[in-house]
Amino acid sequence: MGALKEIRVALTGNPNAGKSSLFNVLTGSHQRVGNFPGVTIEKHEGYLDYQDSRITVVDLPGTYSLTPYSPEEIVTRRYIIDEKPDVVVNVLDGTNLERNLLLTAQLMEMEVELLVALNMIDEVEEKGISIDFDQLEKLLGCHIVPTSARRQQGLEELLDHIVHISDGRIEISKNKMTFSPVIESAVEKIAGMLRHERELDSSNHRWMAVKLLENDREVYSLVRQYPVWVKVELALQEAITECERLHRTDPEALITEDRYAFVRGAMQECVRQPKASRATVSDYIDMIVLNRVLGLPVFFVVVWAIFQLTFTLGAPLMAGLEFVFSLFARSLEPLLPNAMLKSIIVDGIIAGVGSVVVYLPNIVLLFIGLSFLEASGYMARAAFVIDKVMHRFGLHGKSFIPMVTGFGCSIPAIMATRTLKSRSDRLATIMTIPFMSCGAKLPVYVLLAGAFFPPAMAANVMFGIYLLGIVVGLWTAWMLKSTVLKSDSEPFVMELPPYRWPTLASVVFQARMKALMYLKKAGTLILLAVMAIWAASNFPHSQEIDAVLAREKSRIEASAAPQDRKSVELHQITTRAQAAQLEYSLAGRSGKIIEPLIRPIGFDWRIGISLVTGVVSKEVVVSTLGTIFSIGKSDQGTAGLSSILRNDPGFSKATALSLMVFVLLYIPCLASLGVMKKEVGSWKPVLMYTGYVLAIAWSASFITYRLALIML
């Protein structure tokens, strides 16, 4: 076998046209997800071997058009122009041809090697739509292959055409989009001017002329650099005046109208649709789901179901994983000779890997739920229903579901913001999520509220904490959107796709991709951070304490006390030694260093240490408090931590409240910071955000503490 011939194919099409499903069935598991340069838009690339060719397929983002207004459209344009793929496959939703063909018209203008995949052909046939393929091919000037990604129909024919087109074996004459005479003459004139500009490197002057008439800021700023601009600008002015005189509109609108006229002409000539006189199933579902009265209840039930799926179903799986890891650690422990090595492997590496992996069930379950919502068509409707509330805080309707997920765990929630198209909406939502009090913070509230308040009051206190988180989160979103993220808000002009049953394969596929992405991209970062905190809480290690511990241990062993008394004493002395080691370590010392900073909000250095270690994960605050507060309380060693805290002079109701507020608001756990960095794309905003949450947490705790001191 000789070397495979390389063919590069780009997939384009409207959102919901089935582009990604087609991509998945074509490339199977040979896929790679990256980002397009400079933007956080996912670039899915895959390949397949067909006959004697290796076909590399790039799945470009779904777009309705090719304007320079949205990053998706810019990415698509740039890719087609700069990377010059051998074949551009335009995937059409066959049941919605008119709107889909608008993009086709624009691809024709770009004069690329175009191939149309008329997708969802099974639905087209079911609906009784008949299409004159030959005539449509003539009009579009390219081959059309009917496909169904869902039923895996037409794939081979599509691949055959791709191979033929790249070989130059196409037997179809290209057709040109023709505009109104005013536009055509202006295009001719401007294209001619551009052609004479020798410095200007472009293969498609006509396309550039059209874009100039469309007020395209990207092409504008390019052409403006050349001397020919002086003449071009005059010609543009002239075209605008003519357009206004003859058509009472501007060139941009007229060009869009011309494209639609072309598309409608093609539709009339080639497509026969049965008169749809009755409402479709979709319409009936919408009557309930989007109903004035029922809309919101349905919405909340769906959100509740997703939350339950992710966290209630996820909890036993998570516990199972934790169990497996601890079992593994315990069975490994006796095999390791020395205490330090034991600690490194068991508490450092295994615990570190475990802390990454335990989130997997949540992530997988959430994305099964979300991709079901997305593919079924409900996601857009959910955004429609709740948008008014979210918009009040500068957010998008689609921000709601990620935010609610944040009450379970920030990590899948932050990953879920991918459903938001605009970067500023996404950033604002991501930065709101950590304030939605997650499941790991709950043990802290339970401990503190339970220790310092009677049961009935404790519930109120916890409710208040959750409420505070929501208020601060929404306030943060509002503040961000009215200052730094003010620009580039996605206009809320959104299509509601018809309801469809998602295929199991695509749902599973999505969930698998997310899981892999989390493990690969965020996992390593989280692992490193968790191990760093482990090192900080174990080093430096005091030999002296070890020696004292060993001495005390042998003294107890040698004493005449009964066996059960001995083991209690042994346990106490070991805990005390652990606490002393923690105090001696880097983490312990930093607790003491930050004490002056946290004094005003009611914390001493012991709480400081638990806040430092709590950065790994918020429930660690509880276990660290347990270790550190057992110091010198050996006579109460068996009593619960809550009574120890209650009787500690350094701890009051005010301290407890202040600590709950601080834990709610301060630095998100390392894992979510890692995911945040991954989604935001750089460290700078993440670090700035960390500074912001610390300031907010400190101020809120200060107010809480001072008020509580006065009132309680």
Added chain:
Amino acid sequence: MKLSELKAGDRAEITVVAAEPAVRRRLMDMGLIRGTEFQVLRFAPLGDPIEIGYKGLLLTMRLKEAENITVEKLPEQEPQDQAGGVFSMMRFFGRR
């Protein structure tokens, strides 16, 4: 009149789409150009955004965006297109 001033069930034709460039272009690319006929299907449960239907397409937009679209209201007619069935049923449920 403005698109945002229509009521659920109203039919209208678009005359001018004027908005800031990005929004305007988006609206036009979705097929809202001079002469497009559509029907207001409903408002979201909280009164905003608005949903319109045309050519088998369902489009939603905020009232803020809908304010930029000038339309000409069409006379009421017996429902005969896709959305018609929905409206007869909506009347049945008594919510206009």
